[in-house]
Amino acid sequence: MKAFFQVQDVDAVHALAQELPPLPAEEVPLEQALGRVLARPLTAPADLPGFTRATMDGYAVRARDTFGAGETAPGFLDIVGEVRMGRAPDFSLGPGQCARIGTGGMLPAGADAVVMVEHTRLLDETTVEVAASVAPGGNTLGPTDDAAQGQELLPLGQRLRPQDVGLLAALGQEKIMVSRRPKVGIISTGDEVVPVGSSPTPGQVRDVNTHSLAAVVARAGGEPLPLGLVPDNAGALREATARSLDGCDLTLLSGGSSVGVRDFTSEVFLSFPGAELLVHGVAVSPGKPFLWVRTPSGHLLGLPGQVASCLVAFYLLVEPILERLQGRPALPFARFARVPAVLVRNIPSAPGREEYLRVALRQENGHWLASPLFGKSGLLTTLIQGQGLVRVPKDCEGLDASEEVEVLLFPN
Structure with missing residues (x-):
């Protein structure tokens, strides 16, 4: 068992996720x-498709019969039939013969190409003028x-x-x-958190995390099961967690995972039979207080309570677990595209931890410029104003202005 708040590297958390067996x-x-x-x-x-079919409207031909044909020296072919859509032709082509055919039609025996209708002119009901040559296989799809x-x-x-x-x-x-899609129970804690439909009084905030987490869980391929708000009470938290373990593969709890006098989340999680503490503390910002307890019935994960930190920690630490449970590699930011950009100002950082900073992007002279957004972790608007994240490596003191970085773009 890991010691309480023994900080681990992000890669170590991903390695634990990679060991998980996929769901049935x-x-x-x-x-x-x-x-x-x-x-x-x-x-x-x-x-x-299993047969040779036309990719253009025109005439099915023997390619050799069109060789040398052009605008100034057209060729002439006899029309001996028409290919009916959805039917195998009941005729074949001989030298100098062709057949009307539409896109998707099956070529008759003897034909090996299609001349586009734009390169032909109908002279009478049985004769067509061909003003372009076509190579064998031209304007067709083969059986394989x-x-x-x-x-x-x-x-x-x-x-x-x-x-x-x-x-x-x-x-x-x-x-x-x-x-199978992972079933994910979602619990939000905090005496100050009220339902979305409520009018918060001073000191209260609406429940953002339940709805934000349900959205990212669904987009990551999971089935979210919101379990309601839980007050800062160990008994209530244990009851909600037990309900989640009863039917869910993962339980996400936002809030209550940081070190403090009111922190009883780890004790509640570890009170279930067979519970094992895998992670409590990751060398990353945001997401340092991430908590992972494994039980025989499912995984219990504690996330930061501040909304911006909660979502970034989800992308970095929870989504790899969801990916692995679905039989994919345990990689973070699975749905994020990446673009190169140039920083427009310095990003200071403390060595010893990875940091993920929100940035706004703009294009100038064909290049992307990234402006850091230094808002606090409780600000949802920095996720809306920004277009992505920039990673500051663990063992550096920040990034310099004019440095090229990779921006992880928020999924649409």
């Missing part, structure tokens, strides 16, 4: 597959151009995008094996 697989219908994570690789059960039978198309752990769902549909996959 489940089968879902294709219409529910978007955003889910494949529990097994997808291999093509058959060739795709999208996929060959047995080919791996999507790897294990792929989070399914719209285009992936389209591929599954093309392959006739009505049901998909995916990792």
Whole structure:
């Protein structure tokens, strides 16, 4: 067991997350597959498209019959049929012959290319003038151009995008094996926190963390289960935590994880049978008081109470756990794009910890400029005014103005 508030490196927390086994697989219908994570690789059960098809409206031809054709010396072909959409042609092409065909139509036997309709002129019902040559395979898709039978198309752990769902549909996959979505209980603590619909009196604030955490959990692939507000009372906190453990894989508690006279979160978490303290304290800002207790029923995670710190700590420390439970690598900022930018002013920092600072971006002369936002961790507006985060490495005293940095862009 880790000692209470024995600060660990961020990489050590990620290494613990990487050791977690993925949740069991489940089968879902294709219409529910978007955003889910494949529990097994997808291999093509058959060739795709499985036949040679046209990619342009025009005429199916034997490419050799068009060689040398041009605007000043067109060729002439006999029209011997028309390809019906959704049907295999019941005729074939011989020398000097062609057939009308639409995009997606199956080429008849003997044809190996399509001349676009823009390069032809109909002379009569049975003769077409061709003003351009076409190479074999021109304006067509071959039987295995999208996929060959047995080919791996999507790897294990792929989070399914719209285009992936389209591929599954093309392959006739009505049901998909995916990792089960982690169920995440969300608890907000604090005598000063009131429901969103309340009118706060002096000294009170509305419950922001429950709703913010539910949103980022859902976007990370989890199923959020808000469990309500809990006062600064050990009995109430234990009861809410027990309810979460009863049906959730993870429990997120915001507030009450920092060192102080009223801090009883770790004691409550560790009061459950088989509980083990994995992390209490990380060498990072924000997120230093992060708490992770593992129990036989699920994982209990304590996050900072200040909203900006809570969300950054989620992206850095909680999302890797959610990723791993879904069968993916335990990487932070999984949905953040990255852009290079130049700092416009110095960023001071204390050595011995990583720091993630919010920045606002603007473009100037084709380059991104990053302006640090030094607001306190309780300010939600700094997350709204800023477009991303800049990481200050652990063993440095800050970053200098004009230094190029990588900006982690907040997901849309």
